[in-house]
Amino acid sequence: MTTMYDLAKEEYAAIGIDTEAVMEKLAKKPISVHCWQGDDVLGFDQEGGLSGGIQATGNYPGRARNFEELTADFDAAMALVPGAKRINLHASYAVFTDENPWVDRDALEYKHFEPWVRWAKERGYGIDFNPTIFGHPAMNNELSLSSPDKETRDFWIRHCKACRKISQQIAEALDDETLCNIWIPDGLKDVPADRYGLRERLRDSLDQIYAEKYDRVIDCCESKVFGIGLESMTVGSNEFYLAYAATHPGVYDLLDLGHFHPTENVADKLSSLLVFFDKVPLHVTRPVRWDSDHVVLFDDPIKEVATEIAAIPGAWDKVIIGLDFFDASINRVGAWATGTRAMEKSLLYALLQPSARLKELQDTYQFTEKMILGEQAKSMPFGAVWDEYCRRQNVPVDGGLFVEVSTYEAKILPERS
Numbered sequence: 001m002t003t004m005y006d007l008a009k010e011e012y013a014a015i016g017i018d019t020e021a022v023m024e025k026l027a028k029k030p031i032s033v034h035c036w037q038g039d040d041v042l043g044f045d046q047e048g049g050l051s052g053g054i055q056a057t058g059n060y061p062g063r064a065r066n067f068e069e070l071t072a073d074f075d076a077a078m079a080l081v082p083g084a085k086r087i088n089l090h091a092s093y094a095v096f097t098d099e100n101p102w103v104d105r106d107a108l109e110y111k112h113f114e115p116w117v118r119w120a121k122e123r124g125y126g127i128d129f130n131p132t133i134f135g136h137p138a139m140n141n142e143l144s145l146s147s148p149d150k151e152t153r154d155f156w157i158r159h160c161k162a163c164r165k166i167s168q169q170i171a172e173a174l175d176d177e178t179l180c181n182i183w184i185p186d187g188l189k190d191v192p193a194d195r196y197g198l199r200e201r202l203r204d205s206l207d208q209i210y211a212e213k214y215d216r217v218i219d220c221c222e223s224k225v226f227g228i229g230l231e232s233m234t235v236g237s238n239e240f241y242l243a244y245a246a247t248h249p250g251v252y253d254l255l256d257l258g259h260f261h262p263t264e265n266v267a268d269k270l271s272s273l274l275v276f277f278d279k280v281p282l283h284v285t286r287p288v289r290w291d292s293d294h295v296v297l298f299d300d301p302i303k304e305v306a307t308e309i310a311a312i313p314g315a316w317d318k319v320i321i322g323l324d325f326f327d328a329s330i331n332r333v334g335a336w337a338t339g340t341r342a343m344e345k346s347l348l349y350a351l352l353q354p355s356a357r358l359k360e361l362q363d364t365y366q367f368t369e370k371m372i373l374g375e376q377a378k379s380m381p382f383g384a385v386w387d388e389y390c391r392r393q394n395v396p397v398d399g400g401l402f403v404e405v406s407t408y409e410a411k412i413l414p415e416r417s
């Protein structure tokens, strides 16, 4: 019997695309899935709630409250997602036990993350890591590494140093590398009287944090344009971190799709960074009017980012794909699965575009044919290849997703109320 996939395979072959090779390539590219969709970014170490100009809105029931619940939910979600995965942890997800009781963030050690490492090892996941510089009493007027207060800066410098060390130890335990991403909310609500001092202090703090060299840690800083309550300036702007990265080999600039002005296109930025850097880390998210961190969908901005990753020479390996969304208004397992699947789907879509031919047409000024071929590729039988990829990866096709999510929900909700 001829399947939809057989027909699609032939159609793609006619424009020079090998769907078998594409599926194989996609299955190996890891997506770093953030742990914080499962509990609305609250973590396990503080009671104070979220701060730092970010917000998880909604109160859908069933939020994970501890390591057991969060890992169970992550497992349930990832059983619905094709392809290779990593888990992206925040320092606030340290696991405290009777043997390893609570310590403050500047005293965290590898042992507080060992349960995560054991868990990840069993699943073949790599781990990425983030200092947690928000939702904590040591945030001083929402300033941390750039604070005018030495005591405040020093606390967060100690925290970041601890996190880099933990990242190295995690990487060693997994015989891998760990991306360690520093994001700070630091900024001002109202018109700044001094921008330079804040940025000069941030540079000095970073220099202290990065003084120690680690061979398995990929360091990066995440830029931003504004936060809620911090509308007038953000210390760690993209110019700031791009310049820092350019002058500090081994430290990279992380681009979050929600951290730019709405008409800026992050897909357009990738080629510029890839001319100069051997790594470009990303937070893929979906901003709606502001940095709202909606669940990633198979929409144009994501497809365009994926197309750059698939088409730029070497970008497939150089771009480190991480996700960053947190919607508390819907089932969180459904959110995780849908967003991560959308990333996979966009990469599959991108790999199925006739990029080499389109480039050739651009380079020979055949713009009409380029336009027409580009339009043709958009309505080719992509869905049949996606369904086939899901089947081969033993995950549901889109039509089978909701029932899985709701079955899991029905099982766990009674335990969590």
Ligand code: RNT
Binding pocket: 036, 041, 054, 130, 183, 222, 224, 256, 283, 291, 324
């Ligand atoms: C905030 C940044 C940051 C956080 C996570 C929780 O605007 O995007 O990456 O979302 O670290």
Ligand code: ZN
Binding pocket: 222, 256, 283, 324
């Ligand atoms: Zn982010």
